[in-house]
Amino acid sequence: MLILGLNMFHADASAAIVHDGEVVFAIAEERLNRVKHYGGFPSLAVKACLDAVGARISDIDHVAVGQDSDANLAKKAQYALANPAKILNFIRLRRRKEAMRDVRSLLAKSLEVDPKELRFQEHHLEHHIAHIASAYYCSPWGKAAGFSYDGSGDFVSTMTARCEGNDIEVLDRVFLPHSLGSFYTMICEFIGYKKYGDEGKVMGLAPYGKDRYCEQVGGVIGLKNGGFQLDLNYFKPLGSNQGMQVLPDGTVRLARHFSDRMVKLFGEPREPDAKITQRDMDLAYAMQHRFEEVFFHLLNQLHTHVPAENLAMAGGCALNSVANGKLFTQTPFQHTWIQPAAGDEGLSIGAALHTYHSVLKQPRRYVMKNAYLGPEFSDSRIESGLRKANLRYHQLEREPLLEATAEQIAAGNVVGWFQGRMEWGPRALGNRSIVAHPGLPNMKDVLNARIKHREWFRPFAPSILAERQNEYFEHDHPSPFMLHVYKIRPEKREQLCAVNHVDDTGRLQSVTRDENPLYYDLIQAFERKAGTPVVLNTSFNENEPIVCAPQEAIDCFKRTRMDVLAIGPFLVLKTEN
Numbered sequence: 001m002l003i004l005g006l007n008m009f010h011a012d013a014s015a016a017i018v019h020d021g022e023v024v025f026a027i028a029e030e031r032l033n034r035v036k037h038y039g040g041f042p043s044l045a046v047k048a049c050l051d052a053v054g055a056r057i058s059d060i061d062h063v064a065v066g067q068d069s070d071a072n073l074a075k076k077a078q079y080a081l082a083n084p085a086k087i088l089n090f091i092r093l094r095r096r097k098e099a100m101r102d103v104r105s106l107l108a109k110s111l112e113v114d115p116k117e118l119r120f121q122e123h124h125l126e127h128h129i130a131h132i133a134s135a136y137y138c139s140p141w142g143k144a145a146g147f148s149y150d151g152s153g154d155f156v157s158t159m160t161a162r163c164e165g166n167d168i169e170v171l172d173r174v175f176l177p178h179s180l181g182s183f184y185t186m187i188c189e190f191i192g193y194k195k196y197g198d199e200g201k202v203m204g205l206a207p208y209g210k211d212r213y214c215e216q217v218g219g220v221i222g223l224k225n226g227g228f229q230l231d232l233n234y235f236k237p238l239g240s241n242q243g244m245q246v247l248p249d250g251t252v253r254l255a256r257h258f259s260d261r262m263v264k265l266f267g268e269p270r271e272p273d274a275k276i277t278q279r280d281m282d283l284a285y286a287m288q289h290r291f292e293e294v295f296f297h298l299l300n301q302l303h304t305h306v307p308a309e310n311l312a313m314a315g316g317c318a319l320n321s322v323a324n325g326k327l328f329t330q331t332p333f334q335h336t337w338i339q340p341a342a343g344d345e346g347l348s349i350g351a352a353l354h355t356y357h358s359v360l361k362q363p364r365r366y367v368m369k370n371a372y373l374g375p376e377f378s379d380s381r382i383e384s385g386l387r388k389a390n391l392r393y394h395q396l397e398r399e400p401l402l403e404a405t406a407e408q409i410a411a412g413n414v415v416g417w418f419q420g421r422m423e424w425g426p427r428a429l430g431n432r433s434i435v436a437h438p439g440l441p442n443m444k445d446v447l448n449a450r451i452k453h454r455e456w457f458r459p460f461a462p463s464i465l466a467e468r469q470n471e472y473f474e475h476d477h478p479s480p481f482m483l484h485v486y487k488i489r490p491e492k493r494e495q496l497c498a499v500n501h502v503d504d505t506g507r508l509q510s511v512t513r514d515e516n517p518l519y520y521d522l523i524q525a526f527e528r529k530a531g532t533p534v535v536l537n538t539s540f541n542e543n544e545p546i547v548c549a550p551q552e553a554i555d556c557f558k559r560t561r562m563d564v565l566a567i568g569p570f571l572v573l574k575t576e577n
């Protein structure tokens, strides 16, 4: 049985294909059309899914969409009636949603087939149920608490659930305009980060701040009977577009979230290219601090209803790896399974698996053991790309390739590491990564000056051999998808200085040999040369979506001052080119 999952006409459009209950391929459209956070119809992703299983669209039994415009309709109407200026907007949005619901003709058109050939059944699933499904159904658990939170989806910002066997029972929803994600976005915008998806950057700024505004910022979002409530005086009304708009070309634009009350209290908002002041850092600090307080409050409440040790979590806010790293000490939950594509691209997987298990009642056998669900490319395709680019290269067997690459990293060179299937989700996890020495004090500056051009305050992440985690970090819960930040042990901070953030933490990826044997062996080879079972890992890209195909990696290598490219079995040195 083939199920195609979709996230469409929404930020981070994506497609995933589930074959007899197993997710065999999944990809966000941005990786293929190269438009970051693309929010149109994922035509290329659908084609890639079908190619991956050698199927045609007429072979698909079910199509599941992680969005249901009929969900929470009463709440939406109630909000529109209370905000008359928004009614027209609301009606316009409903019309657009109706048009987009015609999945059959959209698929037929994009794949150039006769709609009569399509025999699939169509399913629409509420946004946050799809998020929770994307975590729970990929986890190894038969029982867990389910939690999803983000800016908004189907008029909801937060959902809690009891997950057991095949069932996800929704316990509670927080409706718009109250949203922890919008709270975070509003302050990020105020301090000059106005693009969709910028929130992750500001998380790195928070530890540079001091506890100056915690009390005031605490007033922006109050705790309430197990939930929370925004003080709407700080916000512009979000309207029915829920604060975010997908433009006709598929790019995503954020509406201004903050009101003049923020300006009155904190002064003029920062312009994106202006210098970051202590005020901005202190606001980032207060924002992260309050975010965590509300998050832990919600989880503690959830635990009273579902007293489990296991927490299955997704939603864009679940990418807040700093909060994730602290939840083991702040809540009773002991184990997390967080969907690597916790943002909205993950909805395609969630909707597809929900159809399989909850709608069709098929048994659970699948566990997502790694995030390498994207495309891979043959050696001959890579080699022809290198030839076309007029690059000199060496073809090596596995062991010599690992030895030579580890040698280059140990010598302080920056290596583009392109291997196997592309990662699913926003993190590079050792298949589309730039790797470097974690213990060289200038490595962060080198990477920023030569390739990444990131804000000075953003840390780089470590990949560590999983069984050595406890030696280097103060917490040993695994972090296979780079979704937890832990303190680095004092005696190891110098050894990891290029990945040690200002608050002595690191957003680690714990790597097992089972998940990624080649990457694991590379880190081990590096340890033999440099004495540290850790490499610095940052995504393989330069202000663009992470590279997907060999040509994008080769272009990035040529365009930037990357020293080495290890792509498939080929090693390319800048000094020889």
Ligand SMILES: [Fe+2]
Residues within 6 Å of the ligand: 127, 131, 150, 151, 152, 153, 315, 316, 343, 344
């Ligand atoms: Fe979402």
